[in-house]
Amino acid sequence: MRRYLTRGPASAIAAVAAPLALSAVLLPFRSHLANTNVALLLVAVVVAVAALGRRSAGAVAAVTAALCFDFFYTRPYERFAISKSSDLATAGLLLLVGLAVSQLAARARRLEVIAITDADHLARIHDTAVLTRSAGSALTAVDHVRAQLIDLLQLRGCRFEYGNLMGHPARLEPDGSVVIGRRQWDADRLGLPDEDVELRLFGSGRYIGRFMLEPTLGAVPSRQARLVAVTLADQAGAALDTLRQPANAR
Structure with a gap:
């Protein structure tokens, strides 16, 4: 009503x-x-x-x-x-x-609305942090974050690519901004661009892989949501980094 x-x-x-x-x-x-x-x-x-x-x-x-x-x-x-x-x-x-x-x-x-949104974002970060500490496989955490990104950023889809960079897609930066090449994209007003957007993952300062975000036309995720997405990707990167470390270094 x-x-x-x-x-x-x-x-x-x-x-x-x-x-x-x-x-x-x-x-x-x-x-x-x-x-x-x-x-x-x-x-x-x-x-x-x-x-x-x-x-x-x-x-x-x-x-x-x-x-x-x-x-x-x-x-x-x-x-x-x-x-x-x-x-x-x-x-x-x-x-x-x-x-x-x-x-x-x-x-x-x-x-x-802000209070509800903040609580939802904190819950996402907390749940992912718990999962990355308890999951038997880092890939489980990555799949969890992928699902979270689809919901959080209102995406059509999202896939994870492990290893070397290919091409020069639009990129979601650590500060929540979006760049296409060297040009800043007005994501606050226009939402994510109508093309794949990469969200890079790092572990111990080294590049590991990236999430390829498939935006939904007309959706405008807030800067706050984009910053939470970056935080979730950092957690996934930390989980994957454990796979790269030698067993005696853990």
Whole structure:
């Protein structure tokens, strides 16, 4: 239900309809309700719309609520005019508080998404670290990381190539940036390029192999996700490095 309400058309309709609906419900009791109480109830509606919808929906709800308050609950009634200074102040505060609430609600949703995303990324890194220490084969860790990269970067596919470099594909760098030849690619805006992208693995400072990433057209993995991908590749490289070390050096 919440996912449906956060969509553009649905949230826009709710932003206009909710204050109007509440105003219609309260209208028969207009002579018995203080205008400040009506304003508080309208603010509650704005909060609900802002919490479920987008920032713009909260702003539209705030404007609609202020207009409803003016039109239905201030004299002269059914006109966009306010005769009392106290009602004018209440309408102004209703609008300002509603706009502020919509901004705060949007920020709270962003922080919630960031917190969930960070927890997911940390879990990926932790699970891979545990696997690289306990797996009987480093290749098991590599296959695990390959699956993680597909999910994390929204890839069509991913393969691991062991040994020497071949060709000059686009490359995901340790800082999360993407380069094609000597040219920087705007991955933050465009996502990964529509071609294979290599993610190199190193162990003890030496090149071991690479993951070849097959991007999905239109997917735009965040820089944070790309940095996590680099970290996962480093863990796979460390696991493979154990295969290169002599038994007496372990």
